Amino acid sequence: MKALPSQPEVCYSQSELVRRGRELARDADVVTFDLFDTLLVRRTHNPDLVKLPVARYISNLSRAAGREFHWRRVQELRDAREKAMRAHTGETHADHEACYPDFMAEVLAEIFGDDAGDALLQKVTDYELAIENAMLVPRAGIGDWLKELAAAGKRVIVLSDIYLPAAHLERLLDHAGILPHVEKVYSSADSFLAKASGLAYAMVAEREGLDPARWLHVGDNPISDGFRPLEHGIRPLLLQDSEEFRRRAIAARHYFYSLKRPFWRGRAIQQLMAPLEAENVPRSPRYREGYNFLGPVIAMYLHLVAERCRERNIRKLYFLSREGWMFQQVWEKITPLLYPEGNLPETEYLYVSRQALAGASCAFQGMSEDRANIVFLPAGNRCFRDVCRVFSLDPEAMAPHLARHGLEIDTVLSPAHEGFEIDNRRAFEELLRDPDYQDAVRAASAHAKAALQKYLESVGFFDQADVALVDVGWLGTIQRFLHAAIAHRDDRPNLHGLLLGASRGIPFLTTNDNAIEGLVYDREKFDFAASAILYARDLFEEACRAPYPTLNAYELDESGAHRLVFRQMDDAIGQGEQAQDRHYADLQQGVLDAADRFAAASGIITQRTVGYRPWINYLLVSKLAFAKRREINALRHLHHLDDFYGSGTPRRRRRPKLLHNPWEVRGLRQIVGCLTAGWQFRKHLRTMINH
Amino acid sequence: MANGDDRPVLTRHFDLAGNGVGRTLRHWVRIKTSIMGNYDTGPGLRCLLTLVVLHRFGRPLFRLRTWLNNQYAFKARVRRLLRRPGG
Numbered sequence: 001m002k003a004l005p006s007q008p009e010v011c012y013s014q015s016e017l018v019r020r021g022r023e024l025a026r027d028a029d030v031v032t033f034d035l036f037d038t039l040l041v042r043r044t045h046n047p048d049l050v051k052l053p054v055a056r057y058i059s060n061l062s063r064a065a066g067r068e069f070h071w072r073r074v075q076e077l078r079d080a081r082e083k084a085m086r087a088h089t090g091e092t093h094a095d096h097e098a099c100y101p102d103f104m105a106e107v108l109a110e111i112f113g114d115d116a117g118d119a120l121l122q123k124v125t126d127y128e129l130a131i132e133n134a135m136l137v138p139r140a141g142i143g144d145w146l147k148e149l150a151a152a153g154k155r156v157i158v159l160s161d162i163y164l165p166a167a168h169l170e171r172l173l174d175h176a177g178i179l180p181h182v183e184k185v186y187s188s189a190d191s192f193l194a195k196a197s198g199l200a201y202a203m204v205a206e207r208e209g210l211d212p213a214r215w216l217h218v219g220d221n222p223i224s225d226g227f228r229p230l231e232h233g234i235r236p237l238l239l240q241d242s243e244e245f246r247r248r249a250i251a252a253r254h255y256f257y258s259l260k261r262p263f264w265r266g267r268a269i270q271q272l273m274a275p276l277e278a279e280n281v282p283r284s285p286r287y288r289e290g291y292n293f294l295g296p297v298i299a300m301y302l303h304l305v306a307e308r309c310r311e312r313n314i315r316k317l318y319f320l321s322r323e324g325w326m327f328q329q330v331w332e333k334i335t336p337l338l339y340p341e342g343n344l345p346e347t348e349y350l351y352v353s354r355q356a357l358a359g360a361s362c363a364f365q366g367m368s369e370d371r372a373n374i375v376f377l378p379a380g381n382r383c384f385r386d387v388c389r390v391f392s393l394d395p396e397a398m399a400p401h402l403a404r405h406g407l408e409i410d411t412v413l414s415p416a417h418e419g420f421e422i423d424n425r426r427a428f429e430e431l432l433r434d435p436d437y438q439d440a441v442r443a444a445s446a447h448a449k450a451a452l453q454k455y456l457e458s459v460g461f462f463d464q465a466d467v468a469l470v471d472v473g474w475l476g477t478i479q480r481f482l483h484a485a486i487a488h489r490d491d492r493p494n495l496h497g498l499l500l501g502a503s504r505g506i507p508f509l510t511t512n513d514n515a516i517e518g519l520v521y522d523r524e525k526f527d528f529a530a531s532a533i534l535y536a537r538d539l540f541e542e543a544c545r546a547p548y549p550t551l552n553a554y555e556l557d558e559s560g561a562h563r564l565v566f567r568q569m570d571d572a573i574g575q576g577e578q579a580q581d582r583h584y585a586d587l588q589q590g591v592l593d594a595a596d597r598f599a600a601a602s603g604i605i606t607q608r609t610v611g612y613r614p615w616i617n618y619l620l621v622s623k624l625a626f627a628k629r630r631e632i633n634a635l636r637h638l639h640h641l642d643d644f645y646g647s648g649t650p651r652r653r654r655r656p657k658l659l660h661n662p663w664e665v666r667g668l669r670q671i672v673g674c675l676t677a678g679w680q681f682r683k684h685l686r687t688m689i690n691h
Numbered sequence: 692m693a694n695g696d697d698r699p700v701l702t703r704h705f706d707l708a709g710n711g712v713g714r715t716l717r718h719w720v721r722i723k724t725s726i727m728g729n730y731d732t733g734p735g736l737r738c739l740l741t742l743v744v745l746h747r748f749g750r751p752l753f754r755l756r757t758w759l760n761n762q763y764a765f766k767a768r769v770r771r772l773l774r775r776p777g778g
Binding site for chain 1: 694701714731732741750758
């Protein structure tokens with residue numbers, strides 16, 4: 001190897017380091033790498049932040065064990081024990097090193113007393129390493145170069161000055177996909193000989209029989225990885241990556257602002273969630289919106305759901321089909337790291353739909369006025385035939401009841417259609433008060449009700465006193481129908497609807513055993529910014545929708561067992577749904593990938609939902625009310641199936657609308673809609689205040 | 692398959708694609724000039740401007756800072772100069 005320089009050679013970027021490293025490695029038999037900030041980088045600016053979720057975890061475990069320890073106290077105790085251990089090591093060694101299993105065992109013994117043991121230490125260690133793994137990213141260029149070196153037959157060794165022993169570092173390297181290419185891992189926690197004093201180099205040289213003249217060391221610390229190897233005759237190559245320093249400075253700013261201003265908490269979480277290095281490959285516009293917009297909103301919503309369930313001690317959580325499909329997947333990704341101690345409700349996917357429940361909902365109470373009115377909310381429904389379609393009734397069988405009130409099956413009952421007369425609507429209301437008609441409805445719905453009860457019993461729906469229902473929301477129609485279908489049972493649970501948005505277009509009759517709450521938007525709470533979600537309701541429905549057909553009905557087979565009947569997918573609507581699934585596949589993948597990284601990031605920034613609100617509001621207003629045209633065009637769905645929407649064509653407005661919601665139109669009207677977004681948002685405010 | 696619209700989720704300015712600091716700054720102007728709803732404390736102009744500098748103009752600044760940090764001989768000379776009595 002050439003003569004050593006007087007001071008370490010510095011590279012200012014990863015690519016520069018790899019280029020220079022390849023040149024120098026030609027004369028080397030062994031290449032040693034520093035681990036943190038060289039081979040792996042942390043998403044956070046400060047490695048100590050990873051300790052905070054662990055302190056909260058230990059605090060929660062202590063609470064469960066009846067030994068209340070606030071997480072700050074746990075953190076102080078850990079810092080004190082680590083400091084004491086470093087001081088103690090310093091008495092016998094040149095380096096003041098600490099070893100995680102030793103000081104953490106002392107911390108746990110002090111908190112848990114006799115209950116502390118190896119199993120508890122293992123649990124805490126697993127959680128700490130899981131958080132570390134979530135926060136660590138392998139540097140793409142250096143990782144590839146390392147693999148190249150190993151393939152070329154060079155000896156590749158990893159050296160690190162850290163409190164984690166080599167066995168733990170191997171788990172981190174394994175997760176990063178680097179371990180198979182590394183010959184050996186050395187940590188100062190095992191030997192208390194660190195690179196900082198240079199003694200680690202002498203120790204490794206002796207153990208591995210290395211010749212310093214044919215040894216290249218790569219690291220980022222000017223002393224430990226620069227001057228110390230030089231003193232031992234080893235050629236150092238230092239990485240001082242200015243872009244990496246900038247990334248960390250940006251992460252630090254977001255973190256510190258999030259402490260002072262709640263607005264930045266959500267943004268700081270997103271900064272820590274962001275893909276880095278090889279993860280950050282080019283993605284489609286829909287994937288990016290899924291990752292940077294819908295993913296965080298949905299993950300924050302489900303974090304709020306988890307908090308509500310814990311506050312109300314709800315032990316069972318049902319994700320309602322079909323939007324619940326996405327919610328359940330996100331839930332399963334975020335909760336293990338957000339709540340490692342458990343204490344969360346058991347979850348289940350519940351097959352429901354408005355169409356399938358509407359019929360069953362009439363079997364006990366008959367057809368109530370509020371449920372009948374829901375039929376005429378979509379402008380496509382015009383007459384009693386649509387009522388029959390929604391509630392799965394035979395129109396011809398109901399014709400005599402209609403005739404008693406002067407109505408026919410095709411009499412227009414919706415004000416949105418030509419031929420509407422208010423007297424007909426009054427006659428329809430009289431029909432709803434007609435006991436004979438209601439008896440006929442009950443009789444016709446008995447079969448669907450029986451099948452539904454069997455299905456609900458099979459999923460243990462009646463086993464709990466309180467159940468939470470997670471759905472995208474709006475009117476709470478599914479819960480309304482579900483409650484009506486089980487209202488006659490004494491063992492019915494209290495239904496807590498925890499919806500993404502509650503628009504309450506038709507008032508929801510809240511009772512002790514049946515309530516809904518919109519966690520992102522609730523009309524009852526007048527959150528104007530959050531009401532921007534109403535600009536593009538279909539976006540949330542389609543983004544969360546499961547890629548299989550909707551449920552049409554519950555049926556009983558010959559043996560009396562329940563059977564779920566799904567919609568056929570071979571017609572034009574079914575084909576349209578499949579095309580929509582393909583169209584949103586990228587978007588859904590973005591949401592799921594974001595959920596993977598949300599929990600660890602949230603655990604580091606806050607671990608509580610305090611401060612989510614302003615960032616969710618900002619995302620909704622900025623991305624929906626003030627969306628750019630290209631974002632709307634990328635995000636807008638191709639097909640949307642509304643199982644309640646009939647085939648009628650509503651009459652045209654007398655005065656054409658000048659300004660349109662840009663999410664609902666295309667072409668010139670969309671351009672005008674985007675240009676007048678501010679004016680339209682103020683109009684939206686007036687609508688909100690007036691209703 | 693990649694196409695022309697494909698971009699990374701995190702931009703080269705370490706900002707969120709499609710939701711960068713410029714968009715937040717524009718929204719701050721809206722918050723200050725119109726009714727936009729509840730944002731708690733809001734982003735704050737000083738925070739926003741700092742982030743604009745870091746995201747948009749941080750590259751040369753950090754390159755210079757990093758380079759200066761590693762000029763050991765230069766730093767040692769400056770340190771000696773500062774330590775000299777009357778220096």
